[in-house]
Amino acid sequence: MRPTAAITLAVSLLFSSAGCSTHPITTTDRDFSDTALHEEFAEASVRLYVRRHARLLAVSYAIRTAGTDLCGDAVGPILGIAAWRSNPLFGRPFFEALERIYGVWAGSIAVVAVQPGSPADRAGIRVGDQILHVAGDTVHSDIDLFDRAAAFEAGAIPITLMRDEQEIRVSVEPLSACLPEAFIEIGDLMLTDRARGDHFYVTSGFIRFAKTDDELALVVAHELAHRISGMRVVPGPQVEVRADRLGLYLAARAGYDISVAPAFWDRVALEQPWSLSDDVEHYGWTRVPPHGYMPSRAAAIRKIVAEIQRKIENGEALAPGKD
Numbered sequence: 001m002r003p004t005a006a007i008t009l010a011v012s013l014l015f016s017s018a019g020c021s022t023h024p025i026t027t028t029d030r031d032f033s034d035t036a037l038h039e040e041f042a043e044a045s046v047r048l049y050v051r052r053h054a055r056l057l058a059v060s061y062a063i064r065t066a067g068t069d070l071c072g073d074a075v076g077p078i079l080g081i082a083a084w085r086s087n088p089l090f091g092r093p094f095f096e097a098l099e100r101i102y103g104v105w106a107g108s109i110a111v112v113a114v115q116p117g118s119p120a121d122r123a124g125i126r127v128g129d130q131i132l133h134v135a136g137d138t139v140h141s142d143i144d145l146f147d148r149a150a151a152f153e154a155g156a157i158p159i160t161l162m163r164d165e166q167e168i169r170v171s172v173e174p175l176s177a178c179l180p181e182a183f184i185e186i187g188d189l190m191l192t193d194r195a196r197g198d199h200f201y202v203t204s205g206f207i208r209f210a211k212t213d214d215e216l217a218l219v220v221a222h223e224l225a226h227r228i229s230g231m232r233v234v235p236g237p238q239v240e241v242r243a244d245r246l247g248l249y250l251a252a253r254a255g256y257d258i259s260v261a262p263a264f265w266d267r268v269a270l271e272q273p274w275s276l277s278d279d280v281e282h283y284g285w286t287r288v289p290p291h292g293y294m295p296s297r298a299a300a301i302r303k304i305v306a307e308i309q310r311k312i313e314n315g316e317a318l319a320p321g322k323d
């Protein structure tokens, strides 16, 4: 093999392994007292979570921008970035690694992913930029950043960044999308529903569990539908089916294959045995809104999927209409 070919192969192997979920480093035969090893591990963890967040960003961006007319009043400017605040939520080694990789400082807000073609991308915002001000106001957290951008109604959004120790001003042309922003949260297979503003969180467990973006789109669109409609008051099959209805239309609008929905939620049901009943009293101690089988929900999902597929075949507009 010629040297250039060997190099090309090595590079392509490097890139092909970058997208897979296997851990890129190992402690086998390594010295555990070696601080370089600790740092390497923490940096690999940052990259792993950035990849997951970038995937969530891509899917949520597609859904939020495709279904604007289905989202009623829950519409506002979208940026198209994932940003993290340097804080100790994921542990000190993680955020020290974040600081090393992205040059962030304590409390600053770093852009970790930019959706190609998004308003942020077109305005020249890049991975590694630190967001200082949005519309003239200092931003104090990632949530603050997205809230200010989403509430801006006066044309292009002025944003001040720090890049290579220099302040840069960019102007983000607004694009309307469904609100709110989707955030990643470390956690298992539960769609968390804690009261934290109007935002919604998709757990890292669900992002892992969704084998394809078509599956992840079901989760994102379902949770977005809950948020749009404020349908979280009473947990149970009816609330879930209403979120499924709007969510499946939102996912289909964005071009995702919703035919995977019944099998996907069946897989979720196996993981959430408390949800194998239509009766809220049967949920057990968890009392979390179920996203598993629920006989009535499973039947409804199949019906809604068939309805949407029929509309697609007939070239009809994809609007959910009345429940």
Ligand SMILES: [Zn+2]
Pocket (backbone or CB within 6 Å): 191, 222, 226, 240, 243, 289, 290, 291
């Ligand atoms: Zn739900």
